[in-house]
Amino acid sequence: NAGVTQTPKFQVLKTGQSMTLQCAQDMNHNSMYWYRQDPGMGLRLIYYSASEGTTDKGEVPNGYNVSRLNKREFSLRLESAAPSQTSVYFCASSPPMGNAVGGFYGYTFGSGTRLTVV
Amino acid sequence: QKEVEQNSGPLSVPEGAIASLNCTYSDRVSQSFFWYRQYSGKSPELIMSIYSNGDKEDGRFTAQLNKASQYVSLLIRDSQPSDSATYLCAVSKGNKLVFGAGTILRVKS
Numbered sequence: 001n002a003g004v005t006q007t008p009k010f011q012v013l014k015t016g017q018s019m020t021l022q023c024a025q026d027m028n029h030n031s032m033y034w035y036r037q038d039p040g041m042g043l044r045l046i047y048y049s050a051s052e053g054t055t056d057k058g059e060v061p062n063g064y065n066v067s068r069l070n071k072r073e074f075s076l077r078l079e080s081a082a083p084s085q086t087s088v089y090f091c092a093s094s095p096p097m098g099n100a101v102g103g104f105y106g107y108t109f110g111s112g113t114r115l116t117v118v
Numbered sequence: 119q120k121e122v123e124q125n126s127g128p129l130s131v132p133e134g135a136i137a138s139l140n141c142t143y144s145d146r147v148s149q150s151f152f153w154y155r156q157y158s159g160k161s162p163e164l165i166m167s168i169y170s171n172g173d174k175e176d177g178r179f180t181a182q183l184n185k186a187s188q189y190v191s192l193l194i195r196d197s198q199p200s201d202s203a204t205y206l207c208a209v210s211k212g213n214k215l216v217f218g219a220g221t222i223l224r225v226k227s
Contacts, residue, residue, distance in 0.1 A: 031213055040126070042206065042219035043162070050213055058214070090161055097213055104150040104210045109161040 002026050006091050006110035013081040013117045021076040021113050023091030031094045032074035033058075033107065034066060036087040043090065049074055081117040089113045119144055122209050124218035133227045137194040141207030141218055144188065150210035151183055153192045156220065157203045166192060197225045 004025045013019055025032065033048040035058075045058030049068040063085060065077045074093075078085060092107035123142050131137045139153075150169055154162035166181040168174045168190065174181045180193040190209075194201055204220040 033214070035217075040219060042122075043217040045214060045216075048214060094213065104213060104215075106150070106152045106164050106167055106208070107162075107215060108164075112161050 004091055004093055004108050004110035006089075006113055008113060009111065010114050011116070013078075013115065015082060015117060017081050017117075018077065018079050019081065019115075020078075021089055021091070021115075022073070023075065023110055024073045025091075025093040025108070026072065027093060027095070027108065028071070029093035029108075030071070030096045032068065033092045033094075034064075034074070034076045035090045035092065036060065036085075037090060037112075038087050046076065046089075078115075081115075083117045085115065086117045087115060089115060120218070121145060121211075121216045122207055122218040124205075124207050124221045126219060127222040128224050129221055130224045130226060131197050133197060133199060133225055135197050135225075137197045137201065137223055137225070139192040139194075139205050139207075139221050139223065141190045141192075141209075142188055143190070143207075143209045143216075145209065145211060145216075146185075146188065148209045148211065151181070151190045152208040152210075152215065153179075153181060153190075154206040154208060154217075155203045156206060162206055194223075197223075199225050199227045201225050 034046040035043040047066040091110040153166040156162045168181040182191045207218040208215040
């Protein structure tokens with residue numbers, strides 16, 4: 001009954017260091033997403049994966065890479081961290097679009113990763 | 119112009135009152151609309167979804183959608199201090215969501 005699991009919950013990096021944020025979901029969802037949340041700017045999409053084997057850029061992809069390892073796991077990598085990447089990162093997943101009016105059922109979010117780059 | 123706009127607040131209401139939160143969006147082809155609640159330091163939690171024009175009620179929450187005017191609203195009846203949070207409006211764009219920056223709601227006891 002875990003839903004969407006993110007690790008780590010907190011991380012402090014030095015400028016130039018690299019790290020990978022991990023995300024896994026156990027709801028058999030097709031689509032997975034990475035967002036960052038900054039004060040006053042809301043949630044902004046970094047990358048998403050509509051299905052296993054596909055990834056696409058979102059609104060703010062620069063400085064990030066992603067890997068959809070399998071249906072369950074979607075990781076976000078910072079190759080050379082910068083202070084501008086200090087943020088709270090959320091992973092989310094959603095089921096396939098369905099036949100209901102509107103067709104989209106929304107996201108389930110992970111608990112987030114608070115990243116500070118100094 | 120932002121794709122999804124919300125008044126940042128804070129919106130302060132007394133306990134027991136109705137809180138009214140509003141959201142406008144720019145993409146006319148959007149089909150699915152959501153309200154998320156986010157407590158400080160926590161992740162967003164889905165509280166309402168709406169797909170058709172009109173009202174949708176769930177307990178103390180009512181979502182309202184007007185596609186012609188491109189706005190979505192959330193009414194919270196009998197507001198409680200535990201409703202104090204940031205409320206995020208989200209609008210579908212294909213199989214993705216675009217979020218507003220959120221409205222801070224404070225319910226005073």
